[in-house]
Amino acid sequence: MAEPDQLHEVWIELSSGTRVIVGHDLPDRAAASAIANRWIAIAREEDGLHETTPGSGVVVRATAIVAIKAQVQPTKNWVRGPRDGSWL
Numbered sequence: 001m002a003e004p005d006q007l008h009e010v011w012i013e014l015s016s017g018t019r020v021i022v023g024h025d026l027p028d029r030a031a032a033s034a035i036a037n038r039w040i041a042i043a044r045e046e047d048g049l050h051e052t053t054p055g056s057g058v059v060v061r062a063t064a065i066v067a068i069k070a071q072v073q074p075t076k077n078w079v080r081g082p083r084d085g086s087w088l
Contacts, residue, residue, distance in 0.1 A: 006072050008032035012039055012052070013067035014060060022052045024073060032070035039068050 010023035010032050023035040042050055043065040052058040 008070060009073040010035045010039070010068070010070045012043075012060070012065050013069075014064045015066050016064070020052050020058060020060060023070075026073075029070070036068050036070040039065065043068070 007024070008026040008029060008031065009021060010026070011019050011021055013019050022039060023032060026032045026035070042062050046062045049059045049061055052060060
């Protein structure tokens with residue numbers, strides 16, 4: 001369970017295997033869930049291209065989204081390896 005001062009993030013995984021962060025430094029689980037639900041709706045109901053974060057220049061096709069994950073954002077640590085987690 002997340003501690004009150006922990007930040008959250010949301011990732012999407014594309015059919016190419018690429019993972020793209022679509023939300024970071026979110027204050028709580030509810031904020032992360034709202035962003036994840038928005039991307040779920042895009043993946044299910046829309047077609048076309050969508051910018052991952054306004055101004056990022058990273059654009060994904062809605063039909064290429066295969067997984068969406070909201071999780072506690074890892075603290076920055078130079079020793080820590082890549083992010084762990086399970087993807088649906």
